[in-house]
Amino acid sequence: xxxxxxxxxxxxxLTDLFEESKVSVFSKDKDYISALRTEAIAQFDKKGFPSGKxxxxxxxxxxxxxxxxxxxxxxxxxxxxxxxxxxxxxVHNFDTDILSLLNGWMxxxxxxxxxxxxxxxxxxxxxxxxxxxxLINEYYNKSDKINExxxxxxxxxxxxxxxxxxxxDGVQVDRAIQMxxxxxxxxxxxxxxxxLIILGNNSSLTFVQCDDSTNKLTSLNNSVxxxxxxxxxxxxxxxxxxxxxxxxxINSTYINQDANSNVSTNAISLNGGLIRNNxxxxxxxxxxxxxxxxxxxxxxxxxxxxxVYIDHKVANCTSSELFKxxxxxxxxxxxxxxxxVRKDAQNTNAFQNNNNILLKDTATIDTLxxxxxxADDVKCxxxxxxxxxxxxxxxxxxxxxxxxxxARMLLMYAFATEVINNxxxxxxxxxxxxxxxxxxxxxxxxxxxCVLHCGSPEKEVHFxxxxxxx
Amino acid sequence: MLLNIKNLHLEIGGKEIIKGLNLGINKxxxxxxxGPNGTGKSTLAAAITGREGYDVTKGEIVYKxxxxxxxxxxxxxxxxxxxxxxxxxxxxxxxxxNFMRTAMNEHLEYQGxxxxxxxxxxxxxxxxKKIVEIHSKLTxxxxxxxxxxxxxKKNEIFQMAMLEPTLSILDETDSxxxxxxxxxxxxxxxxxxxSENAFIIITHYQRLLDYIEPDFVHVLYDGQIxxxxxxxxxxxxxxxxxxxxxxxxxNY
Ligand SMILES: Nc1ncnc2c1ncn2[C@@H]1O[C@H](COP(=O)(O)OP(=O)(O)O)[C@@H](O)[C@H]1O
Ligand SMILES: [Mg+2]
Numbered sequence: 001x002x003x004x005x006x007x008x009x010x011x012x013x014l015t016d017l018f019e020e021s022k023v024s025v026f027s028k029d030k031d032y033i034s035a036l037r038t039e040a041i042a043q044f045d046k047k048g049f050p051s052g053k054x055x056x057x058x059x060x061x062x063x064x065x066x067x068x069x070x071x072x073x074x075x076x077x078x079x080x081x082x083x084x085x086x087x088x089x090x091v092h093n094f095d096t097d098i099l100s101l102l103n104g105w106m107x108x109x110x111x112x113x114x115x116x117x118x119x120x121x122x123x124x125x126x127x128x129x130x131x132x133x134x135l136i137n138e139y140y141n142k143s144d145k146i147n148e149x150x151x152x153x154x155x156x157x158x159x160x161x162x163x164x165x166x167x168x169d170g171v172q173v174d175r176a177i178q179m180x181x182x183x184x185x186x187x188x189x190x191x192x193x194x195x196l197i198i199l200g201n202n203s204s205l206t207f208v209q210c211d212d213s214t215n216k217l218t219s220l221n222n223s224v225x226x227x228x229x230x231x232x233x234x235x236x237x238x239x240x241x242x243x244x245x246x247x248x249x250i251n252s253t254y255i256n257q258d259a260n261s262n263v264s265t266n267a268i269s270l271n272g273g274l275i276r277n278n279x280x281x282x283x284x285x286x287x288x289x290x291x292x293x294x295x296x297x298x299x300x301x302x303x304x305x306x307x308v309y310i311d312h313k314v315a316n317c318t319s320s321e322l323f324k325x326x327x328x329x330x331x332x333x334x335x336x337x338x339x340x341v342r343k344d345a346q347n348t349n350a351f352q353n354n355n356n357i358l359l360k361d362t363a364t365i366d367t368l369x370x371x372x373x374x375a376d377d378v379k380c381x382x383x384x385x386x387x388x389x390x391x392x393x394x395x396x397x398x399x400x401x402x403x404x405x406x407a408r409m410l411l412m413y414a415f416a417t418e419v420i421n422n423x424x425x426x427x428x429x430x431x432x433x434x435x436x437x438x439x440x441x442x443x444x445x446x447x448x449x450c451v452l453h454c455g456s457p458e459k460e461v462h463f464x465x466x467x468x469x470x
Numbered sequence: 471m472l473l474n475i476k477n478l479h480l481e482i483g484g485k486e487i488i489k490g491l492n493l494g495i496n497k498x499x500x501x502x503x504x505g506p507n508g509t510g511k512s513t514l515a516a517a518i519t520g521r522e523g524y525d526v527t528k529g530e531i532v533y534k535x536x537x538x539x540x541x542x543x544x545x546x547x548x549x550x551x552x553x554x555x556x557x558x559x560x561x562x563x564x565x566x567x568n569f570m571r572t573a574m575n576e577h578l579e580y581q582g583x584x585x586x587x588x589x590x591x592x593x594x595x596x597x598x599k600k601i602v603e604i605h606s607k608l609t610x611x612x613x614x615x616x617x618x619x620x621x622x623k624k625n626e627i628f629q630m631a632m633l634e635p636t637l638s639i640l641d642e643t644d645s646x647x648x649x650x651x652x653x654x655x656x657x658x659x660x661x662x663x664x665s666e667n668a669f670i671i672i673t674h675y676q677r678l679l680d681y682i683e684p685d686f687v688h689v690l691y692d693g694q695i696x697x698x699x700x701x702x703x704x705x706x707x708x709x710x711x712x713x714x715x716x717x718x719x720x721n722y
Contacts, residue, residue: 396559399519400573400629401547414563
């Protein structure tokens with residue numbers, strides 16, 4: 001295994017690897033992709049990895065992560081793994097199509113593209129690059145701001161595979177599409193998958209994106225997902241992050257919305273050594289609406305960094321952000337919510353909230369709202385709270401005979417539930433609900449199968465009932 | 471004796487609030503504790519139920535023959551002590567059902583019994599709701615969130631009915647209630663009263679005592695019980711106010 005001591009060394013290794021690959025793996029690329037790669041590696045080379053001095057990375061120290069050596073596969077691996085075991089999904093009544101990525105590569109039935117009768121295309125991005133150059137040319141790497149982030153440039157330089165979804169005009173995809181990205185390897189691994197999701201006009205899609213690790217080894221996942229949402233279209237997006245404590249996940253999500261489109265994106269971070277969610281929303285068309293939610297439950301020395309940038313470019317759009325977190329032990333967190341309201345974006349409504357509970361005084365959270373407003377007819381609000389569990393409520397619960405542990409659990413769960421309730425698919429919400437409870441009780445393990453099969457669902461808890469459903 | 475408080479001294483943040491209090495309660499009895507604002511009535515209730523941050527510097531609280539001062543509040547509750555809060559706490563996101571079912575099951579577990587099945591639990595909820603005339607569906611409401619003042623107090627008595635405590639302390643359950651709600655709450659208490667349990671009714675007014683007949687009335691003043699008597703004492707207090715108590719004690 002390669003061991004490095006400085007981010008610079010990793011950078012050099014990657015730029016060298018790029019040069020080698022240009023004449024091998026990347027030589028078969030279409031011109032458009034090839035040009036993008038060359039441009040992107042130059043951008044990455046110029047900027048390098050973000051450092052502590054970089055304003056948008058303040059509070060998140062990558063030095064340790066980038067001082068390690070990583071191996072990146074530029075070919076799919078035929079591992080001795082029983083894939084059917086790795087990708088079992090056991091959410092009852094959850095009608096879903098699963099796209100599985102192993103170490104960044106599409107596996108299973110969707111390794112090739114599937115084109116449905118109504119024109120929907122679902123499958124591997126690598127295949128899509130071959131088969132649908134027009135769509136790739138029109139959308140790939142066209143997201144707002146995507147070239148401003150050096151991690152995204154690095155991804156563009158190396159990305160080969162990931163999920164590709166195209167939903168034509170007027171098509172409602174009934175079944176939720178679930179992408180499960182699993183990292184399982186016995187050396188430090190760098191994974192750079194790339195996803196492209198395109199919705200035409202008047203269409204809708206539910207997309208669940210799970211990032212998991214199945215072993216305890218080190219990995220760095222630099223994942224980029226682009227969404228293009230046509231007029232009057234709806235996207236329901238849930239990210240579920242459950243990685244081991246040695247995992248670093250840089251998850252960049254670029255959402256580009258046309259007029260009257262609706263997006264709900266929810267980042268549920270259950271576990272991970274270092275997680276950075278870059279969420280960029282460009283409201284390009286009037287009447288568009290974005291709901292951006294997040295829940296993070298961190299302990300140990302874990303670090304979470306949610307950075308949301310919402311760009312109100314035109315009039316009559318709304319955005320609302322709600323991020324909630326519980327941090328224990330020496331966990332640390334950053335919430336950075338930047339709302340940009342451009343000069344022409346009159347009649348903008350933009351709301352932002354970040355609420356945190358620190359269970360120990362060794363845990364830290366930095367919450368940095370930033371409103372940048374150039375229009376005058378704007379309703380904007382932001383709020384942030386950092387607190388402990390309500391002691392009055394604790395005593396009230398305990399005075400009824402509820403143990404301190406269960407009382408704490410009830411209150412933490414109550415705090416988290418506001419975000420969970422925004423998940424619109426019932427069985428998925430219930431499952432995530434269950435996982436959150438397990439996580440709060442410290443019983444959630446890194447899965448040995450699919451993320452939605454974590455732990456033992458049959459085990460019942462005292463408060464694990466919702467009698468309103470009986 | 472069910473509860474025996476002996477020479478209790480208690481401080482909050484270094485300031486003595488309870489200053490040598492004695493009180494004995496037997497099963498089957500109703501004790502009223504009256505007294506002006508700020509004399510330590512709620513503090514006494516908190517000391518009996520085990521709220522943290524109260525330093526008992528002297529004396530003991532013996533319940534069912536054991537000193538419970540070191541016992542955490544949840545264990546006191548499971549031993550049968552219940553407090554109807556003067557100010558019930560709103561807990562957004564915790565549903566009444568989850569709350570009550572968790573509490574009930576912890577009580578059952580403590581008694582070495584199996585958890586209550588969901589259907590039995592729901593039946594019990596319905597039954598006990600009737601005692602305090604709660605008509606709304608509690609199931610998907612958060613604990614006390616958005617409850618009116620009267621609803622909150624009824625909810626306290628409802629919880630009492632669910633948990634069937636041995637020693638119930640009602641801290642100003644009557645204040646802020648209109649006459650209807652007062653009657654409902656009092657009826658609830660009277661329904662739950664047996665020869666095997668006891669009540670401490672903390673109140674300012676004799677009003678509630680018209681509905682719940684006390685066996686003893688105590689006057690708490692400046693951290694001590696300065697006068698005890700029967701129901702007549704409550705009537706006397708209602709007529710004369712607390713000034714004569716103050717004077718009597720300040721002349722000492
Ligand atoms: N948490 C607290 N911190 C400081 N002082 C308190 C606290 N709780 C009560 N006190 C003080 O103790 C005294 C008794 O209060 P309390 O027991 O609430 O009176 P009552 O219920 O008789 O009106 C008052 O002087 C009050 O200010
Ligand atoms: Mg009081």
